[in-house]
Amino acid sequence: MVAAWITALPRSPRVLRRTALGALLGAASGLARAAKPAVLLRFSHVVAPDTPKGQMALRFQALVHERAEGRIRVEVFPDSQLWGDDDEMEALRLGAVEMLAPSLSKFGNAGVPEFEVFDLPYLFADLAQVRRVTQGAVGRGLLQRLGRQQMLGLGFLDNGFKQMSATRALRTPADFKGLRVRVQASRVLAAQMRALGARPVVLPFGETQRALASGVVDAAENPLSNYLTQGLAPWQPHVTLTQHGYLGYAVVSNPRFWASLAPADRALLGSALTDALAHGNRLSAALDKQALATLRRTPGVMLHQSGAAERAVLRRAVQPAWDGLRRSLGPKLLDEVQDALAAG
Numbered sequence: 291m292v293a294a295w296i297t298a299l300p301r302s303p304r305v306l307r308r309t310a311l312g313a314l315l316g317a318a319s320g321l322a323r324a325a326k327p328a329v330l331l332r333f334s335h336v337v338a339p340d341t342p343k344g345q346m347a348l349r350f351q352a353l354v355h356e357r358a359e360g361r362i363r364v365e366v367f368p369d370s371q372l373w374g375d376d377d378e379m380e381a382l383r384l385g386a387v388e389m390l391a392p393s394l395s396k397f398g399n400a401g402v403p404e405f406e407v408f409d410l411p412y413l414f415a416d417l418a419q420v421r422r423v424t425q426g427a428v429g430r431g432l433l434q435r436l437g438r439q440q441m442l443g444l445g446f447l448d449n450g451f452k453q454m455s456a457t458r459a460l461r462t463p464a465d466f467k468g469l470r471v472r473v474q475a476s477r478v479l480a481a482q483m484r485a486l487g488a489r490p491v492v493l494p495f496g497e498t499q500r501a502l503a504s505g506v507v508d509a510a511e512n513p514l515s516n517y518l519t520q521g522l523a524p525w526q527p528h529v530t531l532t533q534h535g536y537l538g539y540a541v542v543s544n545p546r547f548w549a550s551l552a553p554a555d556r557a558l559l560g561s562a563l564t565d566a567l568a569h570g571n572r573l574s575a576a577l578d579k580q581a582l583a584t585l586r587r588t589p590g591v592m593l594h595q596s597g598a599a600e601r602a603v604l605r606r607a608v609q610p611a612w613d614g615l616r617r618s619l620g621p622k623l624l625d626e627v628q629d630a631l632a633a634g
């Protein structure tokens with residue numbers, strides 16, 4: 291749900307002038323207004339349309355177009371077509387795009403290290419637990435912290451739980467030894483791979499498929515919808531269902547853009563986003579299940595179910611990632627997250 295304070299932001303004097311001028315011009319030419327929307331919102335993301343994030347963005351676009359009657363146009367750019375991981379947040383700050391939904395793992399490197407708490411391996415047992423954190427006080431506090439980096443946090447979206455892929459099954463720490471594993475730019479994820487004896491290689495999502503295909507990296511961790519839609523099966527035929535970590539997103543906008551909107555447009559965008567996020571969050575588990583069923587039928591893909599005992603061994607092995615986060619952030623946030631989980 292998009293917080294009420296976000297839809298109640300004040301408007302800047304420049305925007306008031308622009309709106310007054312717009313009203314005059316609009317009255318003079320209804321036709322011109324119909325041809326050219328008053329607001330253009332570019333929504334850039336790095337994954338395929340057929341993923342929870344891709345579907346959420348398309349639902350947001352459809353809802354805005356349906357409700358705004360031509361006043362607001364949303365353009366969605368999937369697959370890093372407009373901006374990739376390395377430049378999308380800077381583009382947002384500079385006003386070269388109005389909305390993004392980076393994975394939570396990417397905010398640490400952008401100056402909000404608290405988001406790396408979501409990367410802790412085996413922190414969450416299921417999506418219901420994730421939501422106790424994202425949809426409660428802890429989640430609200432985290433979204434507000436994005437303001438420190440000139441981003442307006444609007445809401446959370448799930449993808450799901452990550453599984454390991456490689457050219458062999460990855461069941462025990464011994465299987466990880468020496469592998470170069472692509473990770474997102476997160477200290478916790480790098481520490482997790484080092485703790486397993488692997489070498490973390492930070493790469494933007496848009497370069498991952500090529501890096502796996504050319505052998506620059508040997509393995510990757512992804513929710514199944516990303517593994518499937520990136521077509522990783524030919525190079526990563528072994529998928530071990532480790533379920534070891536969560537991957538989700540925060541939808542962010544540029545605070546200046548948001549403040550520049552007329553209150554009615556801001557409210558419209560806020561409620562369309564709330565509905566689109568609910569849609570995406572309903573879809574995430576279903577798309578994960580669907581991807582699993584597709585992979586079971588895909589020739590050449592070998593699925594390995596990690597057992598409870600194997601998971602317990604991996605879980606013990608990745609403790610250094612937890613210790614590192616506690617050292618770098620202090621205990622407070624982790625305690626709050628664990629309290630939220632316990633309260634459920």
Ligand code: SIN
Nearest residue numbers: 336337393474495516
């Ligand atoms: C995404 O789902 O947006 C990409 C995650 C990744 O970089 O692995």
